[in-house]
Every structure is written in structure tokens, then in C-alpha cells.
Amino acid sequence: MADSAAPNPPLTQARSLRPVAFGADPAGERLARIRRSPHFADGVFQNPDNPEGPRARPSGSRLDFAKRYFQKEARRRRRPAGPIPLHPTTAEDLARPPADGLRLTWMGHSSVLAEIDGRRVLFDPVWGRRCSPFSFAGPKRLHDVPLPLTSLGTVDVVVISHDHYDHLDLPTIRALASTDTVFAVPLGVGAHLERWGVPSDRLHELDWWESTRVGDLRLTATPARHFCGRGLRNQQHTLWASWVAESPSGHRVFHSGDTGYFPGFRDIGAEHGPFDATMIQIGxxxxxxxxIHMTPAEGVRAHLDLQGGNPHGVMLPIHWATFTLAPHPWDEPGEGTLAACAEAGARAALPLPGEPFEPTAEEVPSAPWWRTVARVRASTPGPAAEARTAAPADAPGAAAAHRAEPSGKAAESPG
Known part of the structure; x- marks a missing residue:
């Protein structure tokens, strides 16, 4: 006869001991749905057009990478010489509706507030100081958050591209979970959000090419070439995605999430484009x-693919100038985007963090603001001066850097 006071099964014990920032593994019907996905095979999610498997392997040795990454001059160039300027946007500015119904506000990295015909979509919101499961290590912000979350006003839907720390931030999600917003996430990611307090009835969990509606706004999860993982084990049981948002009036925007270049951008454009704006990872x-990550030239190529080969709409470069996640100089993505757009005849918006703009307007922010930053030397410590170089948060093999107990401390905005 079983003892009624017997301890919990090992799986339950392991789950209770797992650091909360690691999230949760899919289970039950969620895991069954994952296994039924046409993009799930051999026990893992598969990348599109990638015969080598679900996760791109680094080329070259780890030793070669370490030598380059920690070289003194290379480290210096990965941080701005002075403070990154922020646009002085206020809650009152965002309360005024856009003239044509469409407005984007880049909040740094891949976080973008998209206002689409009366609906507010917040892509990949990260308001924490570090993209890390703990507060004392990991990539630290190069600039403050332009606005606190409470200044954004009502957010109708939060859209998450994948579960890496620089796109899915525990304190930010917990803050948003206390509001009435709903969440649109790739298949499997809902397990993390439920553990962090998001009710299941506020989750829209999608496979590639599936759509959902938030009011009259249609959201579609579309393919990307990347990988997933937050904890000690990367089981490839959560999907990664790019996203399309479309309104009845015909406004369309695309958010790339993290992705390598692949021919599928043309398919996305043929099905859902052309777009008024594309938010493209270029850092x-x-x-x-x-x-698993595009260069600026590849990002511009993806933008053109999404537009049917024509220089339609505006490209907003994202995933740069906020966290140090790769060996390249911090401002190189901006310069590379300018050059690639000029060569292709594409139109880029280059706002300061926090600067709203309307993609359909005659003029969009286009000044290379980072050049002024690069010429200035910081005179007082701040986010730029304090930022520590760390191993890339979502580079292959970086999960080993996330093995300490995370802090539960929330930071709505740093500093």
C-alpha cells in the first residue's frame, strides 16, 4: 500500500527546484500539440531549408572565437564612447493617434511598439537591465529604456518571437501580466508565460502559418531560422517565429524576430506582403x-524579398545598439544598413530609441545618430560606461553562461 505522505515524483520535484527565469518545459496537451506540428521531427523543432538540423552550429573553433571576442581593441569598439541619446517621448505623445493610423516606436534592441489602426502591439518587450536569468551577470543595457512600461498606455497584445533572454524578459512579462493584455507566442512558449503568471485564456499560441485575431487585428506566426532555449538543457521544444500584423484597412507590418537569411522571406511576402514597414534584425x-542572425546586407535583402523584390515601404533595423551580443563594433549594424539600403534603393528609418515615426509619412528619421555618439567620450559613468562585455546571450553554446540562480528582482526601467 502506498504511503500517503510519500514525496512528490522526481519530475515534480525537479520542476519546483528549477529557477523561475528558466521558465517551464511544455507538457500535457501543449507537448502533444508540439509533437503533431509538421515542423517538429526527430524530437525537435526544425529550421526551414536547413538540412543540418534545428540549430546552426558555429563555424570555427571556440578558441578562435574567444581570442577575437576578448581582444582589447575589439572590446573597446563594442561599446559606445558616450551615452546613447534617447528621444524625449512622453506618454502624452503616444496618446495622440497617428495621422495615417500607423506608427512605430523603437524602444531599443527588438522591442517595438506598433500602433496599427487603433490597436497597440508590443513586440519582444525587454525592460530589464540585463538579458540574463540573473541580475549580476550577462549582457547589460547600453542605454536606458526610453519610457517606463506604464507610460505606453493600453497594450492590446504582446507578441514574442522566441524564448531567448534578449526577447523574453521575466520581469517585463510579469509586469505586463498584471494588465489586461493578451499574448501571442510561438508554439511551446506559453509554458514559460503560464509559470510567470499569465492566465492560459490570455495566450494565443501559434505554429508557423497559423493566425489569430485580437479585435480586428490579424496576427500570423511565420517561419524564421533560429533556435530556442533558456535553461541548462535545450530540448528544442519551443518554436521561434517571425510575425505579421495586418489591419482591416490594409496596414501591414512584419517583425523578423531573430533569424538567419533564408529563401522563405519571399514566401512570407507573397502570402502577406507588401508591408508598410518591416522590422528587421541586423545586429x-x-x-x-x-x-541564425542576419548581417545588415542580408537584412536588406530580406526586406526586399518581403516586398516582392521592390523597394516598397520602410525598413526599421532592430536588434542592435542595446546589448553587446557579438564581436562586431556596436555601431557597425547602423553603418551597414545605411550602405546596403543605399545600394538597393531601399528606404530605412533610423530613429533614436524612443522616437515614434509614421512609416507612411513623407519623411522618416534618417540621420545616422550613432556617428555623434562615436565621437564623444563619456565623462560620467552610465549604462554605456558600466556595460560589461559578456558571451552572446543567444549564440551557440552560450547557455552555459546561464547556470546561476536568477534574481526575482523586477526592473521596469534601469537607472
Whole structure:
């Protein structure tokens, strides 16, 4: 006869001991749905057009990478010489509706507030000081958050591209979970959010090419080439995605999440484009992981693919100038985007963090603001001066850096 006071099964014990920032593994019907996905095979999610498997392997040795990454001059160039300027946007500015119904505000890295015909979509919100499971180590912000979350006003839906720390931030999600917003996430990511307090009835969990509606706004999860993982083990049981948001009036925007370049951008554009604006990852690239992050030139190529080969709409470069996640100089993605857009005849918006702009307007922010920063020397310590170089948060093999107990401390905005 079983003892009624017997301890919990090992699986339950392990789950209770797992650091909360690691999230949770999919189980039950969620795991069954994952296993039914046409993109899940051999026990893992598979990348599109990638015969080598679900996770791109780094080219070159770890020793070669370490020598380059920690070289003194290279480290210096990965941080701005002075404070990164922020646009002085206020809650009142965001309360005024955009003239044409569409407005984007880049909040740094991949975080973008998209206002689309009366609906507010917040992509990949990260308001924490570090993209890390703990507060004392890991990549630290190069600039403050432009606005506190409470100044954004009502957010109708939070859209998450994948579960890496620089895109899915525990304190930010917990703050948003206390509001009435709903969450649209790739398949499997909902397990993390439920553990952090998001009710299941506020989750829209999608496979690639599946759509959901938030009011009259249609959201579609579309393919990307990347990988996933937050804890000690990366089981590839959570999907990664890019996203399309479309309104009944015809406004369309695309958010790339993290991805390597792949021919599928043309398919996304053919199905959902052309777009008024594309938000394209152009930072944290390296020859050591060429298949999971795009260079600026590849990002512009993806933008054109999404537009049917034509220089339609505006490209907003994202995933740069906020966290140091790769060996390249901090401002190189901006320069590379300018050059690639000029060569291709594409139109880029280059706002300061926190600067709203309307993609359909005659003029969009286009000044290379980072050049002024690069010429200035910081006179007082701040986020730029304090930022420590750390191993890339989502580079292959970086999960080993996330093995300490995370802090539960929330930081709505640093500093």
C-alpha cells in the first residue's frame, strides 16, 4: 500500500527546484500539440531549408572565437564612447493617434511598439537591465529604456518571437501580466508565460502559418531560422517565429524576430506582403554563427524579398545598439544598413530609441545618430560606461553562461 505522505515524483520535484527565469518545459496537451506540428521531427523543432538540423552550429573553433571576442581593441569598439541619446517621448505623445493610423516606436534592441489602426502591439518587450536569468551577470543595457512600461498606455497584445533572454524578459512579462493584455507566442512558449503568471485564456499560441485575431487585428506566426532555449538543457521544444500584423484597412507590418537569411522571406511576402514597414534584425551577427542572425546586407535583402523584390515601404533595423551580443563594433549594424539600403534603393528609418515615426509619412528619421555618439567620450559613468562585455546571450553554446540562480528582482526601467 502506498504511503500517503510519500514525496512528490522526481519530475515534480525537479520542476519546483528549477529557477523561475528558466521558465517551464511544455507538457500535457501543449507537448502533444508540439509533437503533431509538421515542423517538429526527430524530437525537435526544425529550421526551414536547413538540412543540418534545428540549430546552426558555429563555424570555427571556440578558441578562435574567444581570442577575437576578448581582444582589447575589439572590446573597446563594442561599446559606445558616450551615452546613447534617447528621444524625449512622453506618454502624452503616444496618446495622440497617428495621422495615417500607423506608427512605430523603437524602444531599443527588438522591442517595438506598433500602433496599427487603433490597436497597440508590443513586440519582444525587454525592460530589464540585463538579458540574463540573473541580475549580476550577462549582457547589460547600453542605454536606458526610453519610457517606463506604464507610460505606453493600453497594450492590446504582446507578441514574442522566441524564448531567448534578449526577447523574453521575466520581469517585463510579469509586469505586463498584471494588465489586461493578451499574448501571442510561438508554439511551446506559453509554458514559460503560464509559470510567470499569465492566465492560459490570455495566450494565443501559434505554429508557423497559423493566425489569430485580437479585435480586428490579424496576427500570423511565420517561419524564421533560429533556435530556442533558456535553461541548462535545450530540448528544442519551443518554436521561434517571425510575425505579421495586418489591419482591416490594409496596414501591414512584419517583425523578423531573430533569424538567419533564408529563401522563405519571399514566401512570407507573397502570402502577406507588401508591408508598410518591416522590422528587421541586423545586429549580433558573426561568421561564427552565420545561419541564425542576419548581417545588415542580408537584412536588406530580406526586406526586399518581403516586398516582392521592390523597394516598397520602410525598413526599421532592430536588434542592435542595446546589448553587446557579438564581436562586431556596436555601431557597425547602423553603418551597414545605411550602405546596403543605399545600394538597393531601399528606404530605412533610423530613429533614436524612443522616437515614434509614421512609416507612411513623407519623411522618416534618417540621420545616422550613432556617428555623434562615436565621437564623444563619456565623462560620467552610465549604462554605456558600466556595460560589461559578456558571451552572446543567444549564440551557440552560450547557455552555459546561464547556470546561476536568477534574481526575482523586477526592473521596469534601469537607472
Amino acid at each position: 549580433a551577427y558573426s561568421e561564427y554563427w552565420p545561419d
